[in-house]
Amino acid sequence: MTGERRTGNRVLASTLIGAHGFEHLISNSIPLLTTVMAVELGLGALQVGAIVAVRSAAAGITSVTGGFLSDLLHHRIAWVLSVSAFLTAVGLLLIAISPSYGVILLALALASSGAALWHPPALGLLAQRFPNRRGLFLSMHRSTGSVGDVVGPMIAGILLLGALQWEAADGLAVGWDVGLEPVSWRWILAFGAPIMFVATFVIYGLLRHAGGAPPVNVDLGQRLTTMWRGTYVAFRGTGLWAIFAVAAVRGMADGSMLFLVPLYLTHGLGINTFQASTHLALMVGPAMVTAPLLGALSDRVGRKSLIVFLMAFATVLTLAIPMGGQQYSVWITVCVALYGLQHFTVINLTSAAAADVAARYRLESSFLGLMWGNNVLFGAVAALFIFGPIEWLDWQYGFFIAGGIYAVGFLASLAIPGNARDPEPATA
Secondary structure, three states: OOHHHOOOHHHHHHHHHHHHHHHHHHHOOHHHHHHHHHHHHOOOHHHHHHHHHHHHHHHHHHHHHHHHHHHHOHHHHHHHHHHHHHHHHHHHHHHHHOOOHHHHHHHHHHHHHHHHHHHHHHHHHHHHHOHHHHHHHHHHHHHHHHHHHHHHHHHHHHHHHOEEEEEOOOOOEEEEEOOOOOOOHHHHHHHHHHHHHHHHHHHHHHHOOOOOOOOOOOOHHHHHHHHHHHHHHHOOOOOHHHHHHHHHHHHHHHHHHHHHHHHHHHHHOOOOHHHHHHHHHHHHOOHHHHHHHHHHHHHHHOOHHHHHHHHHHHHHHHHHHHHHOOOOOHHHHHHHHHHHOOOOHHHHHHHHHHHHHHHHHOOHHHHHHHHHHHHHHHHHHHHHHHHHHHOOOOOOHHHHHHHHHHHHHHHHHOOOOOOOOOOOOOOO
């Protein structure tokens, strides 16, 4: 057994996939907590958009640099993953104690950088170890993140309200008091910090041998040159430009939608935080089932046809959400739940498509870092385009802008090549 295989496949996969869920449990409660934070700090829609933009920009820059760092220091991959958890913990703690909006933005950038640093090495390792089931394992990684995306906001919604309560369109409220006093958003984030501090040491202990033996007599400059040359060559005639374009456009709307839906429901329609958290859960929960199925299907039938269909599906559903009227109706819940069937599934498929090409050059982490960085960096720009007009118009207009962005992504997806994957080098 070579050094690269010293950490067994089962331990590696279960650790990477499981830890991803814990990270999302905390960090993806932030879209819901922002609804309360905006009220407490008196934030307008544009300031909320800045929160989304800073979060996305920090994550994008970290993903790009983290991908190249992971490939360059593959023998220290456990350190990279542990630093990811540590930065997330520090960022959450700083947000909880931040005295002002400006400090919150800086702390949020740190927490987002920590979370983003996870994806390039984690997805790169999974892509290398399981080349014939790449779509399945990348989708499983995303699905456990979705578990955290569902459970975290639900818990946060209950704690913020101190009750489970659903308000129907006719004004009837059903639910029950759970016997808790409402908890501040600051305490909720502060509670997540020690969880991620503990995760830092657990991750390192389980994956300290995942990256293999350190390279001997390696010229760092030459290695960087080789990596950049491989990246340049990979973009020539492989369809990567189209794949990255779809990921970029998709990312422009995906991140903002996680903030837009709960803000639209609470600030635009006046429903409570628990009900908003339920809809946030519906946005990501169904993909826990559909994402692995679509990933496995893409391994068999190809990525393009699924990506094209999902981009069209997202466009229609996003435009349909605000058609329920100026008050809450079950129409909104149905549309959000259907949207949740495909949320984040496209980034799984575009990541797998990029990894299909990257495997020929052993640059999986670099390409996946570029993919995720590309996705969220464009999301930072889109956040201002989506939330800026809301400052002067109304919340439902954000869905029309997001729907238009998805439509552009649908057109870009038609340019993705549909050829089969080329043979890949064998893993150690």
